[in-house]
Amino acid sequence: MAATIAGFGALTLLVCLAAPLVGTTSIHLARVFDRTIPFTDNVDAQVFFVARLPRVLAAILVGSSLAVAGVVFQAFLRNPLASPDTLGLSTGATLGAVIVITFHIDTAVFGISAVPIASFLGAAIALGIVWAMSVARRHGTSTTVLLLAGVALSAFFGALNRLVQVLGDFTDTFRSIRWMMGSLDVGSYTDVAVSFVPITAALVAVATLPRVLDLVSLGTAAAESRGVDVRRAERLALVSASVLTGSAVSLGGPIPFVGIIVPHIVRLIVGADHRVVLPAAALFGGTFLVLCDLLARTAFGAAGMPVGAVTALLGGPFFLWLLFRRFR
Amino acid sequence: MRRRALRTIVAATVASLAAVFPVRSVGLQADGDPGSVRLQADRATVRLKPDTTNRGTSTDGGAHRIISIIPATTEMLFAMGAGDRVVAVGSYDRFPAAVEQLPRVGALLDPNVERILSLRPDLVIVYGTQNDLRTQLDRARVPYFPYVHRGLPDITQTIRAVGDRVGVSAAAKTLADGIEKQLADVRARVAGAARPKTLLVFGRESGSLRNIEASGGVGFLHDMLETAGGIDILGDLKQQSVTLSTEVVLARAPDVILELRYARGDTTAASDLRAWDALASVPAVKNRRVLLLQGEEFVVPGPRVGAATERLGRALHPDRFK
Amino acid sequence: MTIVEANDVSFAYERDGARVLDRVSVRVPRGGIVGLLGPNGSGKTTLLRLMSGTLTPASGGIVLDGRSITAMPRREIARRIAVVPQETHSAFDFTALEIVMMGRYPHLGAFELEGAADLAIAREALAATGTSRLEARRFATLSGGEKQRVVIASALAQASEVLLLDEPTASLDLGFQLDITALLTRLNAERGVTMVVSTHDLNLAAALCGSLVMLRAGHVIAAGDTRSVLTNRNVRALYGVDAEVVDHPRARHLTVVPLARAE
Numbered sequence: 073m074a075a076t077i078a079g080f081g082a083l084t085l086l087v088c089l090a091a092p093l094v095g096t097t098s099i100h101l102a103r104v105f106d107r108t109i110p111f112t113d114n115v116d117a118q119v120f121f122v123a124r125l126p127r128v129l130a131a132i133l134v135g136s137s138l139a140v141a142g143v144v145f146q147a148f149l150r151n152p153l154a155s156p157d158t159l160g161l162s163t164g165a166t167l168g169a170v171i172v173i174t175f176h177i178d179t180a181v182f183g184i185s186a187v188p189i190a191s192f193l194g195a196a197i198a199l200g201i202v203w204a205m206s207v208a209r210r211h212g213t214s215t216t217v218l219l220l221a222g223v224a225l226s227a228f229f230g231a232l233n234r235l236v237q238v239l240g241d242f243t244d245t246f247r248s249i250r251w252m253m254g255s256l257d258v259g260s261y262t263d264v265a266v267s268f269v270p271i272t273a274a275l276v277a278v279a280t281l282p283r284v285l286d287l288v289s290l291g292t293a294a295a296e297s298r299g300v301d302v303r304r305a306e307r308l309a310l311v312s313a314s315v316l317t318g319s320a321v322s323l324g325g326p327i328p329f330v331g332i333i334v335p336h337i338v339r340l341i342v343g344a345d346h347r348v349v350l351p352a353a354a355l356f357g358g359t360f361l362v363l364c365d366l367l368a369r370t371a372f373g374a375a376g377m378p379v380g381a382v383t384a385l386l387g388g389p390f391f392l393w394l395l396f397r398r399f400r
Numbered sequence: 401m402r403r404r405a406l407r408t409i410v411a412a413t414v415a416s417l418a419a420v421f422p423v424r425s426v427g428l429q430a431d432g433d434p435g436s437v438r439l440q441a442d443r444a445t446v447r448l449k450p451d452t453t454n455r456g457t458s459t460d461g462g463a464h465r466i467i468s469i470i471p472a473t474t475e476m477l478f479a480m481g482a483g484d485r486v487v488a489v490g491s492y493d494r495f496p497a498a499v500e501q502l503p504r505v506g507a508l509l510d511p512n513v514e515r516i517l518s519l520r521p522d523l524v525i526v527y528g529t530q531n532d533l534r535t536q537l538d539r540a541r542v543p544y545f546p547y548v549h550r551g552l553p554d555i556t557q558t559i560r561a562v563g564d565r566v567g568v569s570a571a572a573k574t575l576a577d578g579i580e581k582q583l584a585d586v587r588a589r590v591a592g593a594a595r596p597k598t599l600l601v602f603g604r605e606s607g608s609l610r611n612i613e614a615s616g617g618v619g620f621l622h623d624m625l626e627t628a629g630g631i632d633i634l635g636d637l638k639q640q641s642v643t644l645s646t647e648v649v650l651a652r653a654p655d656v657i658l659e660l661r662y663a664r665g666d667t668t669a670a671s672d673l674r675a676w677d678a679l680a681s682v683p684a685v686k687n688r689r690v691l692l693l694q695g696e697e698f699v700v701p702g703p704r705v706g707a708a709t710e711r712l713g714r715a716l717h718p719d720r721f722k
Numbered sequence: 723m724t725i726v727e728a729n730d731v732s733f734a735y736e737r738d739g740a741r742v743l744d745r746v747s748v749r750v751p752r753g754g755i756v757g758l759l760g761p762n763g764s765g766k767t768t769l770l771r772l773m774s775g776t777l778t779p780a781s782g783g784i785v786l787d788g789r790s791i792t793a794m795p796r797r798e799i800a801r802r803i804a805v806v807p808q809e810t811h812s813a814f815d816f817t818a819l820e821i822v823m824m825g826r827y828p829h830l831g832a833f834e835l836e837g838a839a840d841l842a843i844a845r846e847a848l849a850a851t852g853t854s855r856l857e858a859r860r861f862a863t864l865s866g867g868e869k870q871r872v873v874i875a876s877a878l879a880q881a882s883e884v885l886l887l888d889e890p891t892a893s894l895d896l897g898f899q900l901d902i903t904a905l906l907t908r909l910n911a912e913r914g915v916t917m918v919v920s921t922h923d924l925n926l927a928a929a930l931c932g933s934l935v936m937l938r939a940g941h942v943i944a945a946g947d948t949r950s951v952l953t954n955r956n957v958r959a960l961y962g963v964d965a966e967v968v969d970h971p972r973a974r975h976l977t978v979v980p981l982a983r984a985e
Contacts, residue, residue: 238510
């Protein structure tokens, strides 16, 4: 168990070290760290430290968050098809961003542009609604109720999304669509640093839950009869997973596939025990997204491709391959 | 007694129906101009009296009730003096100010066919790609002009074509010639000057460098840039719009970055341009040649394109435009 | 000596809704097997959930070994009382051993990992239910009878004092029904595990349980040892069915043969 996690960790480290070295522009490591060249003149260093490194860090944070959120939702909703968006969180986050883009609320607060802030707020509002439903029910929330609430919320926010886009003009719509395809090209460490705090806090909170996730995946009654305070655990899980999703979407846009596929891929490799699945998902989610982003920015010429398209193209066939291997 | 009552009832019913439903589907309608009446029913439009006004007759193919859902062609029509023939415009048309008084019938994605037909146009200018709309106009026997969005030379070509179609060829020719002269002027002014490597950006998340939308090597913006004496650093990318990564900007090291802002009420402050400071090695940043250009004329490939190109020229070669 | 008792408990799922249980009292003797009988909706499952502390009664209380369970933390209850539900579905691919190990949860501290002792207890529980060879198999691929035995093992690993079983053989075929009945009887005899079994299979109750409690519409209509409670009259009162209760010579316990609906 520890060896597996160490293996995942090593892979993540390797990918993180290698990724900033690869790209459409060839750079020389020696020049990057050459202190004699002033930073403003050192193109290699700029490419490494401004263009690529923040991107890699953002990919780790976003990939990790989405993967862990996916694991948590799949366990609590007892549904292997659940994802960070099952409860409408990333649709809510998207709505926040689309509103800001369409109505040109182009202010920046403390160096963070309005779009990520609005999208985090959107996710928070979605969480608030789901939370209200969770609290209103006695004896923990029946997962059917939670799922239905999430589907309805997702549909509602999605519809509002489209409505807002109609209100905007063509270029706003185009910008919204681009945003929705995801982008990790943050170009600054501020965004990364700001997201780092809530993401880390949420990951720590989730780290207290692996056994609970195992038990809850058998059913609320089964978990309660084994001594789990399901309501308290559910709230902690919901809030943490929502913070993870909201932060990830505001940092990189609603990148699809990571939150639903990475948990599955990890489970196919390590089994169902959440004490291994959680850390493995956190590590592999980051790795996966760094690799997808690498492909997105190198394999399609200078124009590149949105990272969301790559996660979809890559994730699907990889998953199918794993399934065939396992069930041959 | 009964028969009388029946007659009264029938008369009252018909009268009230006539009052409630304007007789439209089959019947006589007064046309916009006096002396002409059209009988219109389902699929046929037949003029009962020849058009004897001076605005060109249907026999010469001119148009007098024009709907233009494309901002560029709307501007063209007004610029060539045919503005009074325009009865409706698209959702995004803004210029000239007169269009604000006109009814709007949708645009590329959502044309309101019912509204278009109800205005009884004799020419509808549509996007070449709006196949559904074209089919419906065909069915209704309403003539249309398909507009295709291409490069700079196509603008004057379109002006001439629209002018011919509408029946104001002379005015159109004057307009097109004028624009071509403007462009030639700019070309002449910047001839021989060192051409700076330029990046043309028309969108970006404010306060950051995320989701940079730039003009690629295809389309009228690219042509304008080249005419104004700049080298498009994205000239090799055969797309009209490119989502650009910071790495590519660093690698291609433009000498000038032009940020276009065109939305109404866009109050982007010059301070927002500071976001580019993160890319310190880019010559445009080092030499403080990151410029903001505000105006709709940069995104409408219409009659103002000459003026827009001149503005680009001024931004790139200020010394040549004293 | 009573180990668990329900004292005058009442419960309703909705705040002003109909009472599912109305002042029900049940005494479970230590080492005994008590059957809860009754038609659907009579409150059997609710009573089990009250006993395990999952639900809180509107009035009355549950007492475990002389202490009210409301005074006990959830985990402590879980260490002494385990529940075997009718069916267990796992959304993920846990192995049988992993399912059994989950029973050790209430015995661990906040961040404690299972140790060798826990593993030994889990394996022993598997052995007790005859499922050692299924240890590494995926739970979802087991047969119904195998699954139930693994779940019973999980309950044993969790709490070896009291087992609450909710319709344990309802979804099993005849062969597995006999297996489970034999297993439960053996566990009771060899390890003194107290059991409360809710069922509406009268023959199972007769074969397995030493005492019975008959519940109808939230009330206890009869309670006592099996032979005195399981009578033609009581069966008619409980199910509205005319049946013949016979002491079967070869089965060596009572059997109930339903004949017709009572008028």
